[in-house]
Amino acid sequence: MLLDPDLLASVVSAHRAQGLDLLELFAEQTVTSAMVLKDGRIADATSGRELGVGIRMRRGRSFVYSHANDIAPAAVLDVARKAASLAAGLPSSDDAPAGRTGAPASAPVTGPGGGDGAARDGTAACFGDRAHQASLLLSVPDLVAEVGDVTSVTAVLRNEHRVRDIANSLGARASGADTRRRLAVTVTLGPSTSPASARASIAVNAPEARLGEDAVREAVHEAVRRARARVGASPAPTGEMPVVLAAGTGAVLIHEACGHGLEADHLSRRSSAFQDLLGRRVGPSDLHVVDDGGLAGAWGSSEFDDEGHRTARTPLVESGILVGYMWDLAHLPAPHDAAPVNGRRQNYQCPPLPRMTNTLVLPGSVAPGDIVADTPQGIYVARLGSGRVNTATGDFVFAATEAYAIRGGRLCEPLADCSLIGNGPEVLRGIDAIGTDFAMGPPGNCGKDGQTLPVGYGQPTLRVRTGLRIGGTKA
Structure with missing residues (x-):
């Protein structure tokens, strides 16, 4: 103490x-x-x-x-x-x-x-x-x-x-x-x-x-x-096509493209692409997204947030319906039954902000191998790198640091210089297959308003059938 x-x-x-x-x-x-x-x-x-x-x-x-x-x-x-x-x-x-x-x-x-x-x-x-x-x-x-x-x-x-x-x-x-x-x-x-x-x-x-x-x-x-x-990876194609996101690492896209828009300060400034969508369908009926700061051992976890509230699981999307946002004390409307468990700060010199902890897409019912086998042509993203997102519009671009071509339902040659371009709400609506193989991604850090914090993310294999455009260099 x-x-x-x-x-x-x-x-x-x-x-x-x-x-x-x-x-x-x-x-x-x-x-x-x-x-x-x-x-x-x-x-x-x-x-x-x-x-x-x-x-x-x-x-x-x-x-x-x-x-x-x-x-x-x-x-x-x-x-x-x-x-x-x-x-x-x-x-x-x-x-x-x-x-x-x-x-x-x-x-x-x-x-x-x-x-x-x-x-x-x-x-x-x-x-x-x-x-x-x-x-x-x-x-x-x-x-x-x-x-x-x-x-x-x-x-x-x-x-x-x-x-x-x-x-x-x-x-x-x-x-x-x-x-x-x-x-x-x-x-x-x-x-x-x-x-x-x-x-x-x-x-x-x-x-x-x-x-x-x-x-x-x-x-x-x-x-x-x-x-x-x-080594020797082929140039990535260009254009809109189905994208399969590997278990674990693909959740960084959900974190950036969707999660930040569900943080309360963006809502208070009306700078969120998810503004006024509470209670409305934002994805398929088997899509469940939560933020869980109490997940044991996860990189973004802690016993309590930086405002002294015991961390808990916050449902964000249930059965494809937007059901919640992430709150801190400063932005919690009154009266309101939501719990302010997402107030986080980099250190004692910083006031708290509503921030994600561990952003998770819960497992679905489709075998991951079946997702790839049922994709005639597309891209398999094994690892995502850095990206940028406009929270007000939901538009984003991410680099794929490891990706492979999908042809005839099989993984083929590795691809170089591959980026994913899309819009957060459109990507959620474009998900059409959710695997059973949930995995946590690598430990990450997230920056916002000059404050950098440890965050975790995880998800099963996902397929985004529509809404993602590949930015490649293939002629």
């Missing part, structure tokens, strides 16, 4: 007369470490520590936010006074425009660090098995040598131990820690005139979990397999 249990009462008592709708304290300490393997040796090792508190005061839909890099009671009370001076200028609840959130006013305060007990815990979590972590990294070149023909390999192992303590004037109180570990392996192979590179990553999100040798071997072999698939 980072905050003194009596501190909230002191702060609330000092500012009760201001007529605030919410006063929130968020204390955090994050300890990180990283090791980089390059040219067969550990080329770099770094570590860091952040400690601080953020205080939010809200009246109506407007709020101020102040933060300090100290959690001592005197420092917290000082930053609360600074926030209160800013909050005095907030409009009354009746004057605040409904459905809109004011931009945060920030008054950062500096001071000496604190929280030595939490610091020791975080240091142990990140560095307690440093020898084991170094051994894992140093095993990567030997694992690569087993498969041959690799010209270079790099690997990065990162650890993060994050302790949070949250309390607010509405009665929320939460305290706990998350520990994440992630290994990414990148290999290059092929002729020097046209080398091919690929990346694979593994991760764990649990206090006592460790990365094992078998998992590292799997990551190395997967990176090599992906790189080999890119």
Whole structure:
């Protein structure tokens, strides 16, 4: 626990007369470490520590936010006074425009660090098995040598131990820690005139979990397999055609093209392609989409969100009908029976935003092999890369880092320089087959409004019959 249990009462008592709708304290300490393997040796090792508190005061839909890099009671009370001076200028609840959130006013305060007990815990979590972590990294070149023909390999192992303590004037109180570990392996192979590179990553999100040798071997072999698939790949075709998305990785498309449009701040700004569609059909009758921040071990999971609410599964699409959005406290309409469990922030310096955690398309009833066999011609996307989406229109473009042609219901040659172009709502409507083979995708990070957070995603094999256009280079 980072905050003194009596501190909230002191702060609330000092500012009760201001007529605030919410006063929130968020204390955090994050300890990180990283090791980089390059040219067969550990080329770099770094570590860091952040400690601080953020205080939010809200009246109506407007709020101020102040933060300090100290959690001592005197420092917290000082930053609360600074926030209160800013909050005095907030409009009354009746004057605040409904459905809109004011931009945060920030008054950062500096001071000496604190929280030595939490610091020791975080240091142990990140560095307690440093020898084991170094051994894992140093095993990567030997694992690569087993498969041959690799010209270079790099690997990065990162650890993060994050302790949070949250309390607010509405009665929320939460305290706990998350520990994440992630290994990414990148290999290059092929002729020097046209080398091919690929990346694979593994991760764990649990206090006592460790990365094992078998998992590292799997990551190395997967990176090599992906790189080999890119050697001599054929140019991708162009035009609209059926696309089969492999189990796991394809959910990043649902995350970007659809998920962001279901976050409440986009709705409040009326900048969502899913505006006013609640209760209406948005996909086939066997389509079920949820956001689940409590999924055990998933990369985007945590026991509670960054506003102190216990995480839970939020249904978004049920039987093809849009049934819910993702809420935080600032955007939850009143009265409303939805739970605000998606308030997330990058760190104590940032106010929370409504964000996805683990975006999941639930399994359907079709055997995955039958989906491919029933596709006379199209594209099979085994792995998606980066992309861009316009949440207001739903239009997006994504790079497919591993894709194959489908002809006669069979997977054929690998394709290079393949991109997917479409529209989120149209893609949901274009889904016509959902497999039984649910899988989680690789660990990811999602950026929004300058804040980057860990996210997970998963889905079974999906076929989008209509609504996706392939952008390739084939003449």
